[in-house]
Amino acid sequence: MLEIKGLKVKLEDEDKQILKGLDLTVETGKVHAIMGPNGSGKSTLSYVLSGKDGYEVTDGSAELEGEDLLDMEPEERAAAGLFLAFQYPVEIPGVGNMTFLRTAVNAQRKARGEEELSAGDFLKEVRAKAKDLKIDADMLKRPVNVGFSGGEKKRNEILQMAMLSPKMCILDETDSGLDVDAMKLVADGVNALRSEGRSFLVITHYQRLLDHIKPDVVHIMADGRIVKTGGPELALEVENNGYSDILAEVS
Template sequence: MLRIDDLHARLADEDKAILKGLTLAVAAGSVHAIMGPNGSGKSTLSFVLAGRDGYEVTAGGATLDGADLLAMEPEARAAAGLFLAFQYPVEIPGVGNMTFLRTALNAQRKARGEAEVSAADFLRLVRDKARALAIDAEMLKRPVNVGFSGGEKKRNEILQMAVLEPRMCILDETDSGLDVDAMRLVAEGVNRLRDAGRAFLVITHYQRLLDHIRPDVVHIMADGRIVRSGGPELALEVERGGYADILAEVA
């Protein structure tokens, strides 16, 4: 589904390479985890894939179902089925959470040539999915992420994912700032969405999220590339010995 091929990218303002030849293939139905120390380029990878300004791809490429992801505008990537759950979800005062969700869903549907969802159908759709994430009516009415706690923001990201039903989900450090209960809610939300047609790329610093979202493949990222890949046991190795042991071994 997602193929990343020898991707090189740098910050546009500074002459600083961050991704240095990253190659990765995520098949439909699978969950891949990317683990790595701070500064290894994990968040940059998610932003480059989602199309944020400020990064320059200097070599390599990325495709989603064969289509050149990097040539698309961010909104086209979303309509094509890519979703990034932000590490730091953005607060948008003045835009109601429901309005935002419905506008986003209908924009994507329109881009795919599908009919818009009526207000009544949308309400039903959101209510069910919100309940499962313990998001109440009050939170849906409030402006997007404004005054939300860290856990509420992350649950709101997962709600968006559940409503938009993307095929390729990237979770950027979704576990950061979560307590145990919030982590369980978020993980359950993700697990409910797992199916044969959908893939996940879970970016995390710690192993603990992977206790709840069991990955099929674990990659260790360092200095802008994947240095080791393996099964779920690789995450446990990180937990036991930290990154230092693995990196020393690779070097």
């Protein structure tokens, strides 16, 4: 599904290398987790994959189902099936959440040459999915993320993911700022979307989220590279011993 080879990325405005030759393959239908200390480049990886400005790829490649991601505009990556759940979802005053969702869904359908969803069909689908995530009608009407609590924002990200049905979902520290109940709700939303044709890359600091979203593979990232890869037990090791042991072991 996602194949990253030797990816090197620096900041556009500064001479600062963040990713230093990252290799990562996420197979179709699998859930991979990336853990790592602060500053290891986890969020940068998610931004570079989704096409945010401000980064310069100096070497390497990233492909989604064989297509060169790095050559695409952010909206083309989305239409190709990539989705990033933001660590800090953006507030957009003046744009209703429903309008936003519908614009996004139909823009992607259009880009893929599919017919746009009718207002009625869209409404039916969004209501059903919102209900599962305990998102009420008021949240759908309000401007995108404006006045939403931390938990509401994250649930709103998962709602977007559910509506857009991407192939490759990247969750960037989706657990940050969530209490236990909210995390469970978000995790349930993600788990409901797990399927044979869909892959996940879950970026997190803590093992906690991985209790709820069980990964197939766990990677440890440090200083711009994947330094260790293993099964779910690797996350437990981090939880019990911190990163220092692992980093010491691989250095």
